[in-house]
Amino acid sequence: MHRSLKDDASPDARSCGAAEPSSESGVASLIGGAATAASSPCVASGEEHPSSSPLSIHDMTVAYHRKPVLWDVDFDAPEGKLIGIVGPNGAGKSTLLKAVLELVPKASGRVTIYGAPYRRQRRLVGYVPQRESVDWDFPVSALDVVAMGTYARIGWLRPVTRKYKDAALAALSRVGMADYADRQISQLSGGQQQRVFLARALVQDAKVYLMDEPFAGVDAATEKAIVRILHDLRDAGRTVLAVHHDLQTVPEYFDHVMLLNMRIVASGPTRDMFTRENLQKTYGGRLTLLDQAAHAMARGIANSE
Amino acid sequence: MRNEECKMTGAAPWAGFRRWCRVVVGLLGVFLVLWASTSALAQASAGRSKSLADTRLELPSAAQVADVLLLRDYNTRVVVLGTMLLGLGAGVIGTFLLLRKRALMGDALSHATLPGIALAFIVMTRFGGSGKSLPGLLVGATIFGGIGVACVLLIRGATRLKEDTALGIVLSVFFGLGVSVLGVIQKMDTGSAAGLESFIYGKTASMLASDAKLIAGAAALTVVGCAIFYKEFSLLCFDESFARSQGWPRLLLDGAMMAMVVMITVIGLGAVGLILMIALLVIPPAAARFWSHRLGPTVLIAGGIGAASGWVGASISALAARLPAGAIIVLTAAAAFVLSMIFGVQRGVLVRGVELWRLRRSVARQHLLRAMYEAEESGSAGAGVGEVELLRARSWSRRALGGGLRRARSAGEVEPGDAGRWRLTEAGRVAAARVVRNHRLWELYLVTHADIAPSHVDRDADELEHVLGAAMVEELELLLARDESRAVVPASPHAL
Numbered sequence: 001m002h003r004s005l006k007d008d009a010s011p012d013a014r015s016c017g018a019a020e021p022s023s024e025s026g027v028a029s030l031i032g033g034a035a036t037a038a039s040s041p042c043v044a045s046g047e048e049h050p051s052s053s054p055l056s057i058h059d060m061t062v063a064y065h066r067k068p069v070l071w072d073v074d075f076d077a078p079e080g081k082l083i084g085i086v087g088p089n090g091a092g093k094s095t096l097l098k099a100v101l102e103l104v105p106k107a108s109g110r111v112t113i114y115g116a117p118y119r120r121q122r123r124l125v126g127y128v129p130q131r132e133s134v135d136w137d138f139p140v141s142a143l144d145v146v147a148m149g150t151y152a153r154i155g156w157l158r159p160v161t162r163k164y165k166d167a168a169l170a171a172l173s174r175v176g177m178a179d180y181a182d183r184q185i186s187q188l189s190g191g192q193q194q195r196v197f198l199a200r201a202l203v204q205d206a207k208v209y210l211m212d213e214p215f216a217g218v219d220a221a222t223e224k225a226i227v228r229i230l231h232d233l234r235d236a237g238r239t240v241l242a243v244h245h246d247l248q249t250v251p252e253y254f255d256h257v258m259l260l261n262m263r264i265v266a267s268g269p270t271r272d273m274f275t276r277e278n279l280q281k282t283y284g285g286r287l288t289l290l291d292q293a294a295h296a297m298a299r300g301i302a303n304s305e
Numbered sequence: 306m307r308n309e310e311c312k313m314t315g316a317a318p319w320a321g322f323r324r325w326c327r328v329v330v331g332l333l334g335v336f337l338v339l340w341a342s343t344s345a346l347a348q349a350s351a352g353r354s355k356s357l358a359d360t361r362l363e364l365p366s367a368a369q370v371a372d373v374l375l376l377r378d379y380n381t382r383v384v385v386l387g388t389m390l391l392g393l394g395a396g397v398i399g400t401f402l403l404l405r406k407r408a409l410m411g412d413a414l415s416h417a418t419l420p421g422i423a424l425a426f427i428v429m430t431r432f433g434g435s436g437k438s439l440p441g442l443l444v445g446a447t448i449f450g451g452i453g454v455a456c457v458l459l460i461r462g463a464t465r466l467k468e469d470t471a472l473g474i475v476l477s478v479f480f481g482l483g484v485s486v487l488g489v490i491q492k493m494d495t496g497s498a499a500g501l502e503s504f505i506y507g508k509t510a511s512m513l514a515s516d517a518k519l520i521a522g523a524a525a526l527t528v529v530g531c532a533i534f535y536k537e538f539s540l541l542c543f544d545e546s547f548a549r550s551q552g553w554p555r556l557l558l559d560g561a562m563m564a565m566v567v568m569i570t571v572i573g574l575g576a577v578g579l580i581l582m583i584a585l586l587v588i589p590p591a592a593a594r595f596w597s598h599r600l601g602p603t604v605l606i607a608g609g610i611g612a613a614s615g616w617v618g619a620s621i622s623a624l625a626a627r628l629p630a631g632a633i634i635v636l637t638a639a640a641a642f643v644l645s646m647i648f649g650v651q652r653g654v655l656v657r658g659v660e661l662w663r664l665r666r667s668v669a670r671q672h673l674l675r676a677m678y679e680a681e682e683s684g685s686a687g688a689g690v691g692e693v694e695l696l697r698a699r700s701w702s703r704r705a706l707g708g709g710l711r712r713a714r715s716a717g718e719v720e721p722g723d724a725g726r727w728r729l730t731e732a733g734r735v736a737a738a739r740v741v742r743n744h745r746l747w748e749l750y751l752v753t754h755a756d757i758a759p760s761h762v763d764r765d766a767d768e769l770e771h772v773l774g775a776a777m778v779e780e781l782e783l784l785l786a787r788d789e790s791r792a793v794v795p796a797s798p799h800a801l
Contacts, residue, residue, distance in 0.1 A: 122552045140600055157534070
C-alpha cells in the first residue's frame with residue numbers, strides 16, 4: 001500500500017528524483033562535495049542528510065486518527081533561502097510545520113534542525129502560526145504579544161523586564177507597527193495582526209523560521225512589507241519556510257519551492273520546480289483554472305533567464 | 306480616536322493615569338449604586354415590615370447596619386472576610402479559566418465533587434469517625450473533582466466528542482451519582498447526615514473562623530500562584546501552539562491552573578455551594594472585561610469585583626437573615642456584571658453608544674460644513690445656500706439637515722440669510738475651510754500613497770500633521786496646489 005501509492009503517483013515524484021539535479025547546487029555547496037552528491041543523487045536521499053542543513057526531514061509520516069496526512073516526507077532545506085510550501089487544501093502543509101515543531105505526533109520519521117532534534121534546538125526556530133489560530137479578543141496589547149516571543153529566553157517565573165520590552169518594541173517597528181504598540185489586539189486590522197505575529201517571531205532572532213500562511217487575508221501593503229522582511233531575513237542568512245496559497249506570486253517571492261500533496265511532489269529552486277507538470281501533479285484536475293496562469297508564469301521566468 | 310491615541314503616546318504616563326482614573330471612578334460608581342440599592346431595599350422592607358408581618362425580612366436598624374459594615378460582630382467578620390477572600394481568589398483564577406475557554410470546566414468540576422463528599426462521609430463513618438470532619442470531606446471532594454476533570458479530558462481525547470458534550474455528560478452523571486449516594490446515606494443507621502446537602506446550596510452563615518482561615522490560605526495560594534505563573538499562563542491562554550513550540554510544558558501549566566481552580570472550588574463549596582460556585586469563577590472576570598483591555602488590570606479588577614461581591618452579598622445576607630448568602634453573593638456579582646456591561650469604560654454599552662453618537666454628530670457637522678463651503682466655493686451662492694441645494698448635495702433627510710443646521714447655528718458656524726437661505730459665519734468659514742482642506746488632503750493622500758494609506762487613514766483627524774507628519778502634509782498641499790483639475794484649492798483663511 002505504502003509503496004504502491006508512492007510509485008503510482010510518479011516515479012520521480014519524491015524530492016530526490018525530480019528535485020535533486022537542480023537543487024544539488026544549493027545543497028551540495030553547503031556540504032562542500034558537489035561531485036559525490038551529483039553522482040548518486042537519488043539513492044543517497046534519506047540516508048545522508050547534510051548535518052548542517054537548517055531543517056532535515058527524514059521519511060516523516062504523520063497521521064490523524066489513523067488517516068495519514070503526510071507520507072514519507074523527505075526534505076533538506078537549503079540554508080539562507082526562502083522556501084515556499086505550496087499545495088492544495090488538505091495537502092498537509094500546516095501539518096508539516098506542526099510535525100516539525102512536535103505539535104502533532106509523527107507516525108514515523110525524524111526531524112533535525114542543524115543536525116540535532118528540535119527539542120534541543122528550539123531557540124533556533126521561530127514559528128508564526130496561522131492568524132486564525134488564536135482569539136484576537138484576548139486582553140493584551142500588540143507589544144505584549146510580541147514580548148511573548150522573548151518568554152523562552154526569559155525563562156520560568158521571571159517577569160518581562162524593560163530589556164525584553166525594548167526588544168519587542170524594536171521588532172514591532174521593524175514591521176512598521178511601533179505606533180500601535182499599546183493598541184489592544186482586537187483593534188488591529190487583519191494585516192496588522194499578521195505583522196504582530198511576524199514581529200513575535202522576529203524578536204526570537206531565530207535562524208529558521210516556519211510560517212503558516214503569513215500572507216493569508218492581509219492587505220497589499222502588508223504583503224509587501226512582509227515580503228521585504230522575508231528578503232531581509234534571507235539576506236541575513238536566515239532560512240524561511242512559508243506556507244503559501246497564491247500561486248501567482250510564488251516565483252516572485254520564493255527562491256525554493258516545495259510542492260506538497262500528502263507527499264512531496266517536487267522540491268527545489270523555484271525556476272526549475274515550479275513548472276506546469278509539477279503543479280498539475282500537485283493539484284491534479286483541480287488546477288485547470290490555474291493551469292494557464294502557471295504556464296504563462298513559467299514561460300515568463302524562462303524568458304527572463 | 307486614533308488621533309487622540311497619537312497624542313496620548315506623547316504623554317504616555319498621563320494617559321495611563323487618566324485611563325486608570327476612569328476605571329477606578331467607574332468601579333466606585335458601580336459599587337456605590339450597589340450600596341445605594343441595598344440600603345434602599347433595607348429601608349423599603351423596614352417601611353413595610355409592620356403591615357406584612359408574614360413575609361417580613363428582618364429589619365436592620367441603623368445600629369445593625371453599622372455593626373455589619375464595620376465588622377463589629379465576630380460572626381459577621383468571619384463570614385464577610387471569608388466570602389471576600391473567596392471572591393478574590395475565584396475572580397483571579399477565574400480570569401485565566403475564562404481566557405483558557407474552560408469556564409464550564411469549573412462547573413463540571415464543582416458538580417463532580419458531590420459524590421466525593423458523600424463517599425468521604427461514608428468512609429469516615431465506617432472507620433468510626435464523625436463523618437463530618439471538614440478536611441476529610443474536602444479531600445473526597447478534591448479527589449472526585451479531579452476525577453471529573455480527568456473524565457472530561459478523557460472523553461474529549463479518546464472520542465471525537467466536543468468538549469461541551471463531555472462537560473454535559475460528566476456534570477450531570479457525577480451530580481446524579483452524588484445525589485444517589487446521599488440517598489443511600491439517609492437510609493444508613495449511622496446516618497446523621499443532615500448538613501451534607503449544604504454543600505449543594507452552600508451555607509455561608511455558619512462559616513467558622515477555621516473555614517475562613519482555610520479560604521484565606523487557598524485565596525493567598527491562588528493569588529501568589531497566578532502572580533508567579535502570570536507570564537506562562539497568559540502565553541498558554543493566548544496561543545497554546547506557540548507556547549508548546551517554545552517548549553513550555555502545556556500539561557504542567559494546565560495542571561497548575563486546574564489545581565488552583567479545584568482548590569478554590571472545593572474550598573468555596575461550603576460557602577456558596579457547588580451549584581453556584583461557577584458564578585464566582587465566571588462572572589467577575591466577565592464583568593472585568595468591560596473595564597480593561599489589558600490582562601493585568603483585568604485580573605486585578607476581576608479579583609476586586611469578586612471580593613466586593615462577597616463583601617456586599619455577605620453583608621446583605623447578614624442584615625436580612627432570611628436571604629441565603631450564597632445566592633445573594635451571586636446576585637450581587639451579577640448586578641456588578643450588568644452595571645459593568647452598561648457603564649464599563651472599555652466596551653460598555655453606554656460608552657460605545659456615546660462614542661457612536663458623537664461620531665455621527667461629528668460626521669454630520671463635517672458634511673454640512675463641507676457642503677456649505679463647496680456651494681459657496683462654486684460661486685453660485687453669493688447670498689447663501691438654500692436648503693434645497695444642500696439637500697441635493699448629500700443624501701440626507703430634511704430632518705437630519707434641519708437638525709444639523711440648528712446645531713451649527715447655535716455653535717455660531719452658520720447664520721440665516723435672506724429667503725430661507727443659509728450662510729457660513731466667519732468662524733464657520735474657518736472651520737469649514739479646515740474640514741475641506743483635510744478632506745481633500747486625505748483624498749489626495751489615498752490617491753498618491755494608496756499602498757501605505759490604509760494603516761494611517763483616520764478621517765476624523767482634525768490635525769493631519771499628527772497622523773501623517775508635517776512634511777507629508779506639506780508635500781500633499783503642494784500637490785494639491787499644482788493639480789490643475791482641482792483649481793478649487795481652499796484659499797486658506799489662516800496660517801496652516
